[in-house]
Structures are given as structure tokens and as C-alpha cells.
Amino acid sequence: MVHISLKSEEIFTFLGLPFTNSLILSVFVLLGSLIIFYYYSKLIHRKKKNNFYYFMNFLLRTLYNFFKSIFEEKVSRFFPLVGSFFFFILIHNELGLFPGVGSILISVGEKGYENMIPLLRGGTTDLNTTFALALVTVIYAQYVGIKFLGLKEYLKKFFNFSSVTAFFTGIMETISEFSRIVSYSFRLYGNIFAGEVVIVIMAFLFPILLSFPFLLFEIFIGIIQAIVFSMLSAVFYNLAMQKAHY
Numbered sequence: 228m229v230h231i232s233l234k235s236e237e238i239f240t241f242l243g244l245p246f247t248n249s250l251i252l253s254v255f256v257l258l259g260s261l262i263i264f265y266y267y268s269k270l271i272h273r274k275k276k277n278n279f280y281y282f283m284n285f286l287l288r289t290l291y292n293f294f295k296s297i298f299e300e301k302v303s304r305f306f307p308l309v310g311s312f313f314f315f316i317l318i319h320n321e322l323g324l325f326p327g328v329g330s331i332l333i334s335v336g337e338k339g340y341e342n343m344i345p346l347l348r349g350g351t352t353d354l355n356t357t358f359a360l361a362l363v364t365v366i367y368a369q370y371v372g373i374k375f376l377g378l379k380e381y382l383k384k385f386f387n388f389s390s391v392t393a394f395f396t397g398i399m400e401t402i403s404e405f406s407r408i409v410s411y412s413f414r415l416y417g418n419i420f421a422g423e424v425v426i427v428i429m430a431f432l433f434p435i436l437l438s439f440p441f442l443l444f445e446i447f448i449g450i451i452q453a454i455v456f457s458m459l460s461a462v463f464y465n466l467a468m469q470k471a472h473y
Contacts, residue, residue, distance in 0.1 A: 235353040235355065238251060252328065260318065314453075316453040320351055361407065
């Protein structure tokens with residue numbers, strides 16, 4: 228049986244808070260990430276390094292240099308956030324392809340109305356997760372703009388009455404600013420969810436060897452989507468620090 232649902236399903240409630248299958252995996256991802264980076268921070272101060280340290284060091288330096296091309300001298304200020312975006316999204320994207328995620332089903336509901344739903348679901352296949360990431364990105368961009376330009380100068384981007392052109396450009400900028408919440412969240416959600424649906428259908432219809440190339444393709448797509456979201460966030464923050472030129 229193939230189970231495909233557009234929304235995440237509630238597994239249980241705790242203190243009135245519903246825990247969905249995507250939220251459960253997000254908690255595991257968060258705890259696992261904290262353990263990994265805590266372990267890496269301990270390795271930094273050790274004289275004897277291991278392969279894990281060198282791998283993480285290479286990955287972080289590559290990512291740091293990538294964002295340095297966008298932020299330049301301000302990269303140290305923004306790297307913790309955009310780097311966290313990258314790793315959080317990447318881990319979720321790839322975990323969604325692991326055996327057991329989406330395939331281990333449990334029975335939820337009262338007798339006579341029981342449904343078989345996945346115990347775990349990739350966080351980025353839940354619109355709530357991608358919407359929250361997009362919301363954090365847009366709200367922080369407003370903070371960045373105000374911090375670096377000042378409130379008055381930043382608001383000139385959206386409310387400028389010096390000319391008719393500047394006025395309508397400001398309106399378009401305002402619409403564009405808020406539309407990013409929708410575009411960021413649906414871009415990530417749509418790409419990852421569609422990919423996992425393809426994998427499920429191909430695995431159901433064909434033997435595993437025939438569906439394996441699609442799995443490799445989705446692994447690649449998961450990496451690309453993590454890069455795209457974090458890069459767009461970096462560009463967005465960089466634009467927020469630029470003065471209006473009209």
C-alpha cells in the first residue's frame with residue numbers, strides 16, 4: 228500500500244501540543260545536530276584529530292568561503308544562521324530518503340476509525356516546517372535592514388514619495404518582501420515532497436534496482452535545495468543592507 232499525504236499527521240499530544248510525524252523527526256534532527264557539532268567543537272581543542280574532524284572542517288570551510296563571496300567582510304556575522312539553514316535542510320532532505328522514514332506505519336485513531344500513517348516524515352515535506360524557515364528568513368531580513376541602515380533609511384525602500392516612480396516601486400518592493408514567505412516555503416516544500424512521491428511510486432511499481440537511479444537523483448536534489456535556500460537567504464540579507472537607489 229502506498230501512503231501519500233500532503234500534510235503531516237498527528238501521532239500524539241503532549242501538554243496540549245500536537246506532535247506530528249514530521250515534528251518528531253525534526254526533534255531528532257535537532258538533537259542529533261547538537262550532538263554532532265558539540266562533538267566537533269570538542270575535537271577542535273584536541274591535539275589528535277580524527278577523520279570526522281577533517282571532514283567537518285573541510286565542509287564548514289567550503290561553506291564559509293561560499294558565503295564569503297556574498298557577505299564579504301560581514302560573513303562571520305551571518306554564517307551561523309545561513310549555515311544552520313543549510314545543515315538543517317540538508318539533513319531533513321536526506322533523512323526523508325532513509326529506510327523507515329515514511330515506510331514504518333502505525334495505527335492511529337479510535338476503533339472503527341483507525342488509520343495507518345507513517346511514524347516519521349521528512350520535515351521539509353511538511354509545509355509548516357518550510358513556512359517557518361521562510362518566516363524566520365523574512366523577519367530577520369527586516370531586522371538586518373533596520374540595524375544596518377537605520378529605521379528611516381530602511382523604510383525609504385517601501386515608502387518613498389519623492390516621485391511617482393519611487394512610490395510605485397516602493398509598493399512593488401513591499402509586495403515582493405512578503406511574497407518571499409510564500410515563494411521560499413513552497414519552493415522547498417514542493418521540490419522535496421514531489422521527489423519523495425516519485426521515489427515511493429517508483430519503488431512500488433518497479434524492482435529496487437530500477438528505482439535506484441531516482442534515489443541517487445533525489446539525494447542530489449536534496450543537496451541542491453539546501454544550497455539554494457541558504458544562498459537565497461544570504462542574498463536576501465545582503466540586499467536588505469543596501470540603500471534604495473530611486
